[in-house]
Amino acid sequence: MVESDYKVKLENVFEGPMDLLVHLIKKNEVDIYDIPVALITEQYLAHLEWMQLLNIDNVGDFLVMASTLAQIKSRMLLPSHGSEEEEEDPRMEIVRPLAEYLQIKSAAEELANRNMLGDKIFTRRTKSVDFLKDDQDLIQVGLFELIDAFQRILQKVSKEHTVDLSAETISVKDRMNAIITVLEEKGSIAFLEMFPQDPRKRDIIVTFLALLELMKMSLVRVAQHTQSGTIRIFYQ
Known part of the structure; x- marks a missing residue:
């Protein structure tokens, strides 16, 4: 770990195991009723x-989902002993709650977008999406999209370049301050601008942790251009 006493606490700020499953299904462009388990x-x-490498807290539910997927995968490898009508597809164990979750999430998003005067049940759209309203080509980025982006950067780092814990490097708090300083000047920066041309693994991980903390503190928002795929960091 980058810092032995550093732990990222999600605490309902980021998505849960179902959201990760939805992210992977969308990423692979597959039907939820025909999941390549x-x-x-x-x-x-x-x-x-x-997530475990980064010492992210509250991964228990993710482990439960991982076990469920592994069990379904194992059941699908077993030989069939009856007709297709008699034996239910093992994937339905996850398809049913996933379909229900998507319905609930869609309804929640629709309600969150409503402006109802004189009614305290539904609130106006929060500030968290205000920065997107002027550009319809931007979509808000979550935890798992960020993990994908950071993984792509790490893949470019030489495999021989290991994390040097003894080297004098910037802390997560210092990296947070550095990002805010740039954003106060520019307003927003491209995701790749946060890294030097030849980044070290430790610096990449520290930047990832710093960005998560800034998002939790609602100091920054992250969005991605739908056509180019470019990710930008916006100052709140």
């Missing part, structure tokens, strides 16, 4: 490994 399980475990 082996592929999704592999990618799910890869994300989970990254």
Whole structure:
């Protein structure tokens, strides 16, 4: 770990295990009723490994989902002993709650977007999406999209370049201050602008942790251009 006493606490700020599953399904452009369990399980475990590497808290529910996916994968490898009508697809164990979750999430998003005068049940759209309203080509980025982006950067780092814990490097708090300083001057920066041309693994991880903390503190928002895929960091 980058800092032995540093732990990232999600605390309902970021998405849960169902959101990670939805992210992977969308990323692979597959139907929820025809999930390639082996592929999704592999990618799910890869994300989970990254979250544990970063010492992200509250991963218990993610572990439960990983176990469920692994169990479904194992059941699908067993030989069939009856007709297709008699034996239910093992994937339905996850498809049913996933379909229900998507319905609830869609309804929640629709209600969150309503402005109802004189009614305290529904609130106006929060500040968290105000920075997107002037550009319809931007979508808000979550935890798992950020993990994908950071993984791509890490893949470019030489495998021989290991994390040097003895080297004098910037702390998470210092990196947070550095990002805010740039944003106060520019308003927003491209995701790749936060890294030097030849970044070290430790610096990449510290930047990731710093960005998560700034998002939790509602100091920054992250969005991605729908066509170019460019990710930008915006100052709140």
